[in-house]
Structures are given as structure tokens and as C-alpha cells.
Amino acid sequence: MYYIGIDLGGTKIASMLINSEYEVLARLTVPTRHEEGEQSVIGRITGSAQHLCDSASVEMRQVGRVCVGSPGPIIRESGMVLDAPNLGWKNVALAPLVSNALGVPVIVENDANAAAVAENLLGAGKASRNMMYITVSTGVGGGLVLDRRLYRGSGGAAGEIGHTTVLPNGPLCGCGNRGCLEALASGTAIARRGQEIAHRPAGRGIAQLAVDGPVTAMTVAEAARRGDRAATAILRDAFEYLGIAVANAANLLNLDTVVIGGGVAGIGDMLFDSVRYEVRARTFAFVAEQCKIVPASLGADSGALGAACCAAGACA
Amino acid sequence: MYYIGIDLGGTKIASMLINSEYEVLARLTVPTRHEEGEQSVIGRITGSAQHLCDSASVEMRQVGRVCVGSPGPIIRESGMVLDAPNLGWKNVALAPLVSNALGVPVIVENDANAAAVAENLLGAGKASRNMMYITVSTGVGGGLVLDRRLYRGSGGAAGEIGHTTVLPNGPLCGCGNRGCLEALASGTAIARRGQEIAHRPAGRGIAQLAVDGPVTAMTVAEAARRGDRAATAILRDAFEYLGIAVANAANLLNLDTVVIGGGVAGIGDMLFDSVRYEVRARTFAFVAEQCKIVPASLGADSGALGAACCAAGACA
CATH class of the missing domain: 3.30.420.40 (ATPase, nucleotide binding domain)
Known part of the structure; x- marks a missing residue:
């Protein structure tokens, strides 16, 4: 078949x-x-x-x-x-x-x-029993495989980690809530923060990389890669919030694997190091030890x- | 048998x-x-x-x-x-x-x-397919029944909503993390906040109810019931954080029922109204509509x- x-x-x-x-x-x-x-x-x-x-x-x-x-x-x-x-x-x-x-x-x-x-069966979450897949891109979305089965929730909407609150009075999200992960750590949020600071002296390093168009998340990532302090701070903040949301999911679900994909995950170590740090700081030792945080392996x-x-x- | x-x-x-x-x-x-x-x-x-x-x-x-x-x-x-x-x-x-x-x-x-x-089978969560039970008492704990089965996670530690972060740089929790729900909304946290303010003029209403011993969560609840402003503010804050944690669980798991028990849940409407409000403010409309927030019915x-x-x- x-x-x-x-x-x-x-x-x-x-x-x-x-x-x-x-x-x-x-x-x-x-x-x-x-x-x-x-x-x-x-x-x-x-x-x-x-x-x-x-x-x-x-x-x-x-x-x-x-x-x-x-x-x-x-x-x-x-x-x-x-x-x-x-x-x-x-x-x-x-x-x-x-x-x-x-x-x-x-x-x-x-x-x-x-x-x-796909990531559970054939990708980075292979052999995982309880995993979350998170995609960090224009928005932030996710899916859960719990006890080896896709967990959909009561109305098919489970996995919306992008709209969990990680900063109670944080920035407004497109969904109408304040302080959603998506409003703080998505590619859109990173780009917006880059655009805001690009007009200030501290943002010159970012502005210089965006001569041909608007500041994007990839502009901020490239500036951070070159050692720019403002860009580094923007990513550090975004990835800290991502780490908090992942730690919350790990505490609630005692996951063995969290697979992170999407364009922003392509930034690599800086993201994964932050997320792993927050999980180690914000969950019980045995929960953190059981929870692998890995990049998605199947890409697009x-x-x-x-x-x-x-x-x-x-x-x- | x-x-x-x-x-x-x-x-x-x-x-x-x-x-x-x-x-x-x-x-x-x-x-x-x-x-x-x-x-x-x-x-x-x-x-x-x-x-x-x-x-x-x-x-x-x-x-x-x-x-x-x-x-x-x-x-x-x-x-x-x-x-x-x-x-x-x-x-x-x-x-x-x-x-x-x-x-x-x-x-x-x-x-x-x-x-x-018990709450899923015989109590307030009867007939629920996807529910979370939360106990708010000295600490804050929980358990998950997902797709009608007890969900334990990879090491048996699932359901630890008390240690999800709801305020990134919030007060220190007994677990070593900052801003855990337990550090903000448990009976212990409510009592501590009551004790702190009891020494100030604004806390006189609370102090007057605690002549025979230390301020407890129940002292704060009783003062709030009598209209004391400081006590009301303490509970409002605590229950807002509880509501944020519940909203996060509802977003992640698209639950049909959240059952809340434990001594602090005995405070009643003020707690449930806050939690329901935060869920309606912080989740998509159809997630909020699907998610009943009810008091535990089996008590001790x-x-x-x-x-x-x-x-x-x-x-x-």
C-alpha cells in the first residue's frame, strides 16, 4: 500500500x-x-x-x-x-x-x-516516548507525541506553546494576549526588536547589515554572529523566553525529548544552549536529565x- | 474482587x-x-x-x-x-x-x-476526556488524565504545574527556581505575603485577625472576605498567576476540564472567577469555550x- x-x-x-x-x-x-x-x-x-x-x-x-x-x-x-x-x-x-x-x-x-x-518517527525524536516538536519561525507552533501517540486535545488544538504566557504583562501578541512566547521569541518578534533598536546608536551594527531592506530575524542573527552587543541581547532575551516555555512543558509533561525546528532554530547553538540552560535551571534535576533538547533533523x-x-x- | x-x-x-x-x-x-x-x-x-x-x-x-x-x-x-x-x-x-x-x-x-x-472517574471531572487536576494547598501539585488515561510522563513526574514559571524573575521557590506558580499562589506563598504586609499600616486588617498566631492563608482569605484591601490584593495576584498557569496548560493541552482542589481552592469564587478570566483572556476563544474550570468534588x-x-x- x-x-x-x-x-x-x-x-x-x-x-x-x-x-x-x-x-x-x-x-x-x-x-x-x-x-x-x-x-x-x-x-x-x-x-x-x-x-x-x-x-x-x-x-x-x-x-x-x-x-x-x-x-x-x-x-x-x-x-x-x-x-x-x-x-x-x-x-x-x-x-x-x-x-x-x-x-x-x-x-x-x-x-x-x-x-x-515525522520527527518522532523518522527524525530527531526517533525512539522518543514523550516528545514535543516546536517550530520557531514567523510564528511559534508545536505538536505533542505522548505515550507514542499524537496528542490532539479536546478540539484538535493541543500543542499551542506559542501562545503560552511567559511574561504576564509582556508585549501584545497577534492573538490578543500579552506576553505570549510567540510575541517574544518568534522570527517576527526578533525582527521587530531589531527594527526598534536599529534607530538608536546601540543598534548601528544591526542597521549596517540591513541597508537593502528591513531588519529581519536573520539580520539580527548575523549581527550577533559578528559580536554585536544589541543583537546578542535581543537573541539572548528571546531564547530565554523560549527556554522558559520549554521548561514549563517539561515540568508539566515530563518529556524525554524536545525537538526544535523552523527558521529561527537554524541560528543554532545560541538558541539550544539557552533553552538547555533554562530547562536545567527551572525543572527538577531528574526532569532535566531525562529531557533531551535537540534540533529538528528533517528540515522543510x-x-x-x-x-x-x-x-x-x-x-x- | x-x-x-x-x-x-x-x-x-x-x-x-x-x-x-x-x-x-x-x-x-x-x-x-x-x-x-x-x-x-x-x-x-x-x-x-x-x-x-x-x-x-x-x-x-x-x-x-x-x-x-x-x-x-x-x-x-x-x-x-x-x-x-x-x-x-x-x-x-x-x-x-x-x-x-x-x-x-x-x-x-x-x-x-x-x-x-478519582476526580476523573467519580468527581468533578467525570466524563472528561482530557483533564488536569490541580491541588492548591501548602504546595501546588497536579495530575493529568489525557485521552482518558493517567499521563505520567517519562519518569512518572508529569503534572508538576506548581513548578512551571509564571513570572520569570519572580520570588525564589523551594525547588530552587524563581517565579514558580507554587512560590506565588500556594497557601504558603499567600501566608508569607500576608505576614510581610501585616507589619505595615495597610496590613492592619490582616494583623487584627491573627492575634492568636501567625498570619496564614486562611487569615488572608478571611480578611479579604471582610473587604480588606491588602488581603484582596494578595489573593487577586495569587489567583492571577494560578490563572496564567492554567491558561498555559489549556493552550498546550487543549483540555476539556480543569479541576481545582486543596485548601486554598476552598476560598471559592474569588479563585475560580480569576482563573476563568485568565483562561478567557489568554487562550483562543474555542480553547477557552471547551475548557470547564470546576472545584474538586471529592475533598479529602x-x-x-x-x-x-x-x-x-x-x-x-
């Missing part, structure tokens, strides 16, 4: 065909072009699935299930995407629409949950690969 | 005999007297078990299993209590010792986990009853 995983993002649709041993037989990435409308995006999803089959000489009727990983909250039972701002979608019955077009069973899964499954593949694993029934 | 649950506390040992329908057939409470030593405490545990059987005309060989709920971290596999400061115990092989004396299989469980099972019974339910294999 074969399975297809599709990672539906705001800018691209990544897809993979795997066999029941989770071996990747074909992969494809196409632009999303959500501005062309829902039908057009669904056409590109079904077209991707057909193309994967063709390129691996697999017939669609040999595909046991397709899983689409979608941003935002979903309803599994009805295969509905509830609210995906990156796509401009609200209440789209994605699974039935794709299933009707392909003639194959289709399920939907939250994209961070799918990535968590994790979304589509995880969706394919979910299609194959992994971590169910 | 019958089952016995024993709640081993620092001051008393509460025990219950139930049948397989979780009906309570006998109950007993005796003092712990841990200062008389480990053997003596184990004698009172086995004596309690025997007394329960005698008073319900049940023979010990009809008891399928005994479960002892113990404070602090335990190792289930070996039935070991690792560290129970209230008893002065470290690495006590409790389950084998009790099992040898009674001739019945014995398991150990963390006491907050046992209480969580929950430890022994939960241990008995664990003995009967509930939530396993």
Missing part, C-alpha cells in the same frame, strides 16, 4: 508519496497561489497527488490514504479547515473535496502535528513526510 | 476498600507518625488494610491489588518512593515491603495522580479513593 502526504502552506504545497515502510518514493513542491481561489488550490493539491503517482508508476487506487497537513485549527471528523489566515480560508471542507476529486480516502491534520509525527520535509506518515496511520 | 487505596500523607494515612464498581465499602484514617520510623509507618499501612477487610468482612485473599498514593516522585516498576520530604523518606521500596506483609500485589502511585484519577477523599481506583486498574 502507498500513502500521500501533502503540506499545504501559504506559499507552497509540498507533497510526498511513501510506502508502508515510510520510504519516500516521490516528492514534489508547487506554489500555492491561494489568491487564485480555493478551487484552484484544491486543483493543485489533487494535481500534486496525481503527479506523485505517475512519477513513481503507482496507480491512484493503490494509495490507501491521503493526508493534508493544514495550518491552523481543523476538525478531523469532517476533514474541515476552520481558519487558515495564510490561505484566506475559513471553514473549507478540504478532505471531502480532495477525496471526491481523487477517489481515495483523505484526512486532514494540523501541520505542526504532522511535523511532530517534515510537514509533507509527517502528513504521509499520518496517512499511513502512524502515531494514531 | 476488592481493591484497597491508601493515601500516605505527612500527618495521616487515609485508606479505603472498594469493589469493582468503585463503591466504598470501608474507610479509615490513622495518624502517620513518621517520626517513629519507616517500619512503623509500613505497619500502620498494613494494619489499615487489614482493618478495612475485617470491618467489611472481606478476606485479604479477595483483594486484587493495593495501591499506595505517595507524595513526591516514585518509580512504578519497582514500587519505590524516591523522595518524600514530608515523611523523611528517600528510596523506600514501599510496594515490595507492603506486599510481603499482606501477601497481595501492591503498586505505588504519586498522590496527585491518584487524586486526578480523593487521594485514597483515587489510589483504590488505580488499584482496580482505572485510567491505566
Whole structure:
């Protein structure tokens, strides 16, 4: 039997065909072009699935299930995407629409949950019993595999570590709360702090690296790499808050592994050293000792690969 | 078949005999007297078990299993209590010792986990799929029932919401971290804040209620009930932090129910209103709507009853 995983993002649709041993037989990435409308995006999803089959000489009727990983909250039972701002979608019955077009069973899964499954099964969290996957990118998201099963919570929204409060009266978050991890440690938050200080003398090192455009999180990271003090302070603060949120999850869930991916995690040691320090400072010794903090190992593949694993029934 | 649950506390040992329908057939409470030593405490545990059987005309060989709920971290596999400061115990092989004396299989469980099972099965969290039980007393502890099973984490230490950080540079906690929920919202923390302000003019209302002894959390609660401003502010702050920790757990775990018990929860509406407000302010609307915040309904019974339910294999 074969399975297809599709990672539906705001800018691209990544897809993979795997066999029941989770071996990747074909992969494809196409632009999303959500501005062309829902039908057009669904056409590109079904077209991707057909193309994967063709390129691996697999017939669609040999595909046991397709899983689409979608941003935002979903309803599994009805295969509905509830609210995906990156796509401009609200209440789209994605699974039935794709299933009707392909003639194959289709399920939907939250994209961070799918990535968590991939990292748990085939990536940095391999062999972990209780792990959290965290993606630190434009936003901060996550997924939980507890007792070796994907944990979705009562409404499918578990894993929202990005909206846990780490500074009670901290900066306003896009979600309406103050002091969310996402408002303090996301790429967007790091960039904003860099932009703010770039106009001050202390921010000159950052400003000098951003002559061609606005200050981004990567500008701040590059300035920090060159030893700039303001940039270093911005990252140190952001990663301290990330470490607090991870320590809180470790205390609450006594995790054996925390896998951190996403663009900001690419900054590397400075992030991981901070997170490991906070976990050692803020949890009991045996909780800290049991909890590995590791970089994600599947990169941009994790979304589509995880969706394919979910299609194959992994971590169910 | 019958089952016995024993709640081993620092001051008393509460025990219950139930049948397989979780009906309570006998109950007993005796003092712990841990200062008389480990053997003596184990004698009172086995004596309690025997007394329960005698008073319900049940023979010990009809008891399928005994479960002892113990404070602090335990190792289930070996039935070991690792560290129970209230008893002065470290690495006590409790389950084998009790099992040898009674001739019945014995398991150990963390006491907050046992209480969580009782509230989930028979108390305020009945019918909940994903719930957290929190006890706010001298300390702050908790237990998680996720996907209808007791979630213990990788080393049996899950549920430690009392040591999640809710104020990064907050007051020092007994555990060595700063800004733990326990250091801000436990009965001990409320009493300490009351004692601090009692020496100031603003704290006169609190001081007047504590003529016979030190200021306790209950003194602060009574002063607040009478409209004292300082006492009200102390509780408002404590319960705000409790609400933040609960909101963080709700965001991370998309819970359907949070059950709050322990002496401090007896303060009532002021606590529950604050926690509900913070959850509504700090989680997505649909997460808040799904998450009931309710008082524990089993009171002091929950430890022994939960241990008995664990003995009967509930939530396993």
C-alpha cells in the first residue's frame, strides 16, 4: 500500500508519496497561489497527488490514504479547515473535496502535528516516548507525541506553546494576549526588536547589515554572529523566553525529548544552549536529565513526510 | 474482587476498600507518625488494610491489588518512593515491603495522580476526556488524565504545574527556581505575603485577625472576605498567576476540564472567577469555550479513593 502526504502552506504545497515502510518514493513542491481561489488550490493539491503517482508508476487506487497537513485549527471528523489566515480560508471542507476529486480516502491534520509525527518517527525524536516538536519561525507552533501517540486535545488544538504566557504583562501578541512566547521569541518578534533598536546608536551594527531592506530575524542573527552587543541581547532575551516555555512543558509533561525546528532554530547553538540552560535551571534535576533538547533533523520535509506518515496511520 | 487505596500523607494515612464498581465499602484514617520510623509507618499501612477487610468482612485473599498514593516522585516498576520530604523518606521500596506483609500485589502511585484519577472517574471531572487536576494547598501539585488515561510522563513526574514559571524573575521557590506558580499562589506563598504586609499600616486588617498566631492563608482569605484591601490584593495576584498557569496548560493541552482542589481552592469564587478570566483572556476563544474550570468534588477523599481506583486498574 502507498500513502500521500501533502503540506499545504501559504506559499507552497509540498507533497510526498511513501510506502508502508515510510520510504519516500516521490516528492514534489508547487506554489500555492491561494489568491487564485480555493478551487484552484484544491486543483493543485489533487494535481500534486496525481503527479506523485505517475512519477513513481503507482496507480491512484493503490494509495490507501491521503493526508493534508493544514495550518491552523481543523476538525478531523469532517476533514474541515476552520481558519487558515495564510490561505484566506475559513471553514473549507478540504478532505471531502480532495477525496471526491481523487477517489481515495483523505484526512486532514494540523501541520505542526504532522511535523511532530515525522520527527518522532523518522527524525530527531526517533525512539522518543514523550516528545514535543516546536517550530520557531514567523510564528511559534508545536505538536505533542505522548505515550507514542499524537496528542490532539479536546478540539484538535493541543500543542499551542506559542501562545503560552511567559511574561504576564509582556508585549501584545497577534492573538490578543500579552506576553505570549510567540510575541517574544518568534522570527517576527526578533525582527521587530531589531527594527526598534536599529534607530538608536546601540543598534548601528544591526542597521549596517540591513541597508537593502528591513531588519529581519536573520539580520539580527548575523549581527550577533559578528559580536554585536544589541543583537546578542535581543537573541539572548528571546531564547530565554523560549527556554522558559520549554521548561514549563517539561515540568508539566515530563518529556524525554524536545525537538526544535523552523527558521529561527537554524541560528543554532545560541538558541539550544539557552533553552538547555533554562530547562536545567527551572525543572527538577531528574526532569532535566531525562529531557533531551535537540534540533529538528528533517528540515522543510517534515510537514509533507509527517502528513504521509499520518496517512499511513502512524502515531494514531 | 476488592481493591484497597491508601493515601500516605505527612500527618495521616487515609485508606479505603472498594469493589469493582468503585463503591466504598470501608474507610479509615490513622495518624502517620513518621517520626517513629519507616517500619512503623509500613505497619500502620498494613494494619489499615487489614482493618478495612475485617470491618467489611472481606478476606485479604479477595483483594486484587493495593495501591499506595505517595507524595513526591516514585518509580512504578519497582514500587519505590524516591523522595518524600514530608515523611523523611528517600528510596523506600514501599510496594515490595507492603506486599510481603499482606501477601497481595501492591503498586505505588504519586498522590496527585491518584487524586486526578478519582476526580476523573467519580468527581468533578467525570466524563472528561482530557483533564488536569490541580491541588492548591501548602504546595501546588497536579495530575493529568489525557485521552482518558493517567499521563505520567517519562519518569512518572508529569503534572508538576506548581513548578512551571509564571513570572520569570519572580520570588525564589523551594525547588530552587524563581517565579514558580507554587512560590506565588500556594497557601504558603499567600501566608508569607500576608505576614510581610501585616507589619505595615495597610496590613492592619490582616494583623487584627491573627492575634492568636501567625498570619496564614486562611487569615488572608478571611480578611479579604471582610473587604480588606491588602488581603484582596494578595489573593487577586495569587489567583492571577494560578490563572496564567492554567491558561498555559489549556493552550498546550487543549483540555476539556480543569479541576481545582486543596485548601486554598476552598476560598471559592474569588479563585475560580480569576482563573476563568485568565483562561478567557489568554487562550483562543474555542480553547477557552471547551475548557470547564470546576472545584474538586471529592475533598479529602480523593487521594485514597483515587489510589483504590488505580488499584482496580482505572485510567491505566
